[in-house]
Amino acid sequence: MKRRTFIKRTAPVAALPVLINGMSIKSHASSSLLRMLAAKAENDKVLVLVQLNGGNDGLNTIIPLDQYTNLTTARSNIIIPSAKVLKLNGFENTGLHPSMTDLQNLFNNEASLNIVQAVGYPSPNFSHFRATDIWLSASDSKQYISSGWVGRYLDDAYPGFPENYPNTDMPDPLAISIGGVVSPAVQGPEVNMGMAISNPTSFYNFAAGITDPVPNTPAGKELEFLRLIANQTDKYADRIKTTYNASTTKTSKFPSTGNYLADQLKIVARLIAGGLKTKIYVVTLGGFDTHSNQVSSSGGTETGGHADLLSKVSIAVGAFMDECNKQNMSDRVAGIIYSEFGRRILSNASLGTDHGAAAPVMVFGTQVNRTIIGSNPTIPSTVTVNDNVAMQNDFRQIYYSTLVQWFGLSKTEADTIMLKNFDTLQIFKTTGSINSLAPAEITMIENYPNPFDNSTTIKFNTKGGRVVIRIFDPIGNEIKTLVNKTLPAGTHEVVFEAHSLPPGNYYYNVLSGNSSISRVMLKK
Numbered sequence: 001m002k003r004r005t006f007i008k009r010t011a012p013v014a015a016l017p018v019l020i021n022g023m024s025i026k027s028h029a030s031s032s033l034l035r036m037l038a039a040k041a042e043n044d045k046v047l048v049l050v051q052l053n054g055g056n057d058g059l060n061t062i063i064p065l066d067q068y069t070n071l072t073t074a075r076s077n078i079i080i081p082s083a084k085v086l087k088l089n090g091f092e093n094t095g096l097h098p099s100m101t102d103l104q105n106l107f108n109n110e111a112s113l114n115i116v117q118a119v120g121y122p123s124p125n126f127s128h129f130r131a132t133d134i135w136l137s138a139s140d141s142k143q144y145i146s147s148g149w150v151g152r153y154l155d156d157a158y159p160g161f162p163e164n165y166p167n168t169d170m171p172d173p174l175a176i177s178i179g180g181v182v183s184p185a186v187q188g189p190e191v192n193m194g195m196a197i198s199n200p201t202s203f204y205n206f207a208a209g210i211t212d213p214v215p216n217t218p219a220g221k222e223l224e225f226l227r228l229i230a231n232q233t234d235k236y237a238d239r240i241k242t243t244y245n246a247s248t249t250k251t252s253k254f255p256s257t258g259n260y261l262a263d264q265l266k267i268v269a270r271l272i273a274g275g276l277k278t279k280i281y282v283v284t285l286g287g288f289d290t291h292s293n294q295v296s297s298s299g300g301t302e303t304g305g306h307a308d309l310l311s312k313v314s315i316a317v318g319a320f321m322d323e324c325n326k327q328n329m330s331d332r333v334a335g336i337i338y339s340e341f342g343r344r345i346l347s348n349a350s351l352g353t354d355h356g357a358a359a360p361v362m363v364f365g366t367q368v369n370r371t372i373i374g375s376n377p378t379i380p381s382t383v384t385v386n387d388n389v390a391m392q393n394d395f396r397q398i399y400y401s402t403l404v405q406w407f408g409l410s411k412t413e414a415d416t417i418m419l420k421n422f423d424t425l426q427i428f429k430t431t432g433s434i435n436s437l438a439p440a441e442i443t444m445i446e447n448y449p450n451p452f453d454n455s456t457t458i459k460f461n462t463k464g465g466r467v468v469i470r471i472f473d474p475i476g477n478e479i480k481t482l483v484n485k486t487l488p489a490g491t492h493e494v495v496f497e498a499h500s501l502p503p504g505n506y507y508y509n510v511l512s513g514n515s516s517i518s519r520v521m522l523k524k
Contacts, residue, residue, distance in 0.1 A: 020244055020267050025176060025237075043408050046272055048281045048320075048335035050261070052313065054288030055128065056339035057306060058359030058389065061100075062115060064376030066093035074383040075347035078295045084302050091372050098302045099311035102318025103362070112321055112330075112366050114427050117374030118392035118518060120358030122470070122478040124341060128289070131340040138396050138418055149399050149418065150175065150280055166235055172243075173236045175280035176271070178264040243274030250326040253319035261285040262316035269323040272333065285312060288339055292350035304351075313337065317364055325366075334365030334406055334428070336398065345379060345387045357388035357476035361398055367406075367429050378520045380505045386474040390507035390518035393425060401425045426514055441465065441513035444491070451522040454499045458482070460510050464489035468511040471496060474504060482508075498523050 060078065063085050064071065072079045085095035086104040094115075096104050107113040123141040125131045134141060138149035166172065247270045254266045264283040271278065287309050296304035317335065324330035342359025358377070374392040396418055403414045405428035415421045444461040458469060469483040479501070482494050496508070501523060509518045 020240075021263065023178060023263060023267065025178060025240055025267070044332050045406055045408075046279060046281070046333045047402065047406065048265070048268060048283065048333065050313070050317070050335055050337040051282070051284045052288045052309075052337065052339040053128075053132075053284055053286040054290070054339070055131075055341045055343060055355055056288045056309075056359055057290060057294065057343040057353050058118075059343070059345065059377070060294070060306060060353075061097050061310060062117070062360040063095045063097065064093065064379065065095055066376055067379040070379040070381050070383075071345075073381070074345050074379060074387075075353070077349075077351055078301055078347045078353070080302050081300065084300075088372070094372055094376055097307065097310050099307040100314040102314040103364075104314075106318060106321060106364060107370060110321070110366070111370035112364055112368065113370060114363040114368040115372045116361045116363070116393050116398060116425060116427070117372060118358040118377050118389055119338070119361045119395050119398065120341070120389075120391035120476065121394055121396070122391070122472070122476070124357040124388075124391075124476045126341065126355040126357075128340060135338065135340050135395060138399055145419075149396075166239070172239055172277040174278060175282065176240075176268075176278050177282040178267055240271065240276065243276040244270050246274035247327070249323060251319055251323040253315070253322045255315060255319075259312045259316055261312050262319055265316050265320040266323070269320055269327065272324075272329055273327040285309065285316075290343070290352045291348070291354060292352040294347075294352040297351060321364060321366075330366045334363065334367060334402075336402070337362040337364070338395070338398075342389055344385065345389060346383045346385055354385075358391040359389065361395065363398070363402075363427050365428075369426055369429055371426075373425050373427070373514075375517050378507075378518060380520045380522065382505075382522075384474065384504065387505055388474060388476045390472055390509060390520065391476060392509060392516040392518045394422060397422045397425050398427065401427045405430065423511070423513070442510055442515040442517055445510050445517050445519060447496070447508065447519065447521050451524045452498070453524055455495055455497045456521055457493050457495050458508055458510070459491065459493045461491045462487060462489065462512045465513050467492075468509075469494060470509050470511075472507045472509065473501075474506070479506070496521075 059071065059075070060080055063080055065082060065085060068082055080097060084098045086098060086100060087095055087108075088104070089108045096107075103113060107115075121134065121141060125134060125141055133139070133144075136148050137145040139145040244267070249266060249270060254262050261283060268281045268283065271281075287305070290306050294304060294306045295301040296307075317337070320335075321330065324333050338361045339359060341356060343353035343356040345356070347353050377389045377392075380387060400414050400418050400422040401424040403409045403417065404411060404424055405426075409417075411421070441463045442460060443463075445459070447456045447458045450456060460467075460469075465486060467483050467485065467487045468481065470481050471479040473479055480496075482496060498506070503523050506521050506523060507518055508521060509516065
């Protein structure tokens with residue numbers, strides 16, 4: 001059995017024998033994306049992936065104030081009081097949960113937060129495990145891919161890996177998970193770079209080069225390969241300890257206790273400041289599966305379990321950015337805050353929300369465009385348990401935009417890694433100005449009649465170019481693509497025939513250039 005074949009078939013688990021502040025550090029030694037990033041020596045950009053496990057309630061995180069009346073009807077027992085919603089400069093119809101003051105500061109005062117509205121994918125899956133797989137692999141809903149979006153990048157950039165690595169050109173692991181299992185996002189298409197050493201005796205034997213002879217059999221070759229990986233892991237562990245101890249924390253904003261996400265990001269900041277060349281960091285915070293007790297039963301709805309979680313996120317990211325600023329490294333660090341799905345529009349009787357579809361994603365860093373991409377989700381006046389936030393932006397557009405705008409890949413390279421072409425979103429600065437966004441390419445959209453019986457006409461105005469119009473059911477399943485072609489500038493109309501569909505709310509999404517707008521329509 002070839003070594004690469006063997007490691008491909010082993011479980012994707014890797015752990016460095018390192019504890020920093022009582023937290024395990026796990027290394028993604030190599031992957032296709034990561035090797036490409038390392039090969040671009042002129043690019044010293046770092047990306048931090050912040051995963052909120054469980055499915056974050058986006059409607060109580062980024063609050064659509066222009067939909068507040070209908071939102072109150074849909075979730076009267078958990079709605080955040082409008083007077084307590086945190087304002088966002090320049091966006092009077094959108095606000096933040098009251099517990100997110102540090103993120104409000106990043107948006108209003110430091111121009112270091114970008115919000116992408118209603119992020120999802122067609123035909124969403126509501127299983128935590130499958131939805132997470134989809135987000136990490138960047139696959140279609142019905143597509144099963146074993147590699148991760150990060151891991152597909154440069155599978156050939158380090159020929160012969162893992163032999164002869166680490167080396168002088170790349171002494172460091174290319175991705176690190178803090179305090180959790182190795183993220184499948186960095187699984188390469190052929191070679192699984194995950195390894196684990198948990199036995200101290202074995203660890204010290206490897207460090208001293210002491211090994212028992214192996215038989216000349218396939219099993220012996222596999223054991224020899226595992227020893228090679230273990231030896232590399234030891235070297236990465238030493239390197240991580242050295243760089244961690246080479247820096248000190250300069251901000252006072254990291255809480256001393258009680259914030260697991262802040263603990264992780266504090267370590268990330270020290271590793272970056274200490275000189276580690278790692279390109280990707282993965283941190284996580286769980287608890288967002290808020291089927292019950294999302295808000296306090298005795299206090300205000302702005303308090304409770306969800307408020308506590310969002311406070312941890314806000315404080316942790318705010319402290320991390322302050323540390324990056326004080327370490328003079330903020331211009332080369334960016335992060336993406338995401339969850340595997342959102343929650344339903346309608347709240348339940350247990351002061352919670354159930355698994356939903358689209359939700360906002362936040363991107364932080366001094367080089368992001370301080371703006372909100374997309375419009376507030378449209379909340380129907382009458383909501384059923386099946387109604388979801390309609391998708392406006394595909395999550396893969398965020399990945400695609402990050403690869404092109406942040407890491408400097410060509411669109412051809414990004415097409416290959418993301419398995420297809422996606423339109424970019426203007427998440428990162430391209431001209432140096434804070435709000436360097438192109439004008440919206442959809443200036444008007446409506447459908448009439450609404451409500452309708454069997455058909456309705458969608459009317460929109462575009463500045464010209466490719467236009468895609470898709471129809472979704474309340475769950476988020478794509479029913480039909482009405483338009484997918486290049487249109488001239490001007491006002492256009494297209495008829496949606498719905499004779500065979502049952503009554504209820506339906507959503508249409510119009511995509512043109514950098515504009516993506518979703519609206520609700522009601523079949524009687």
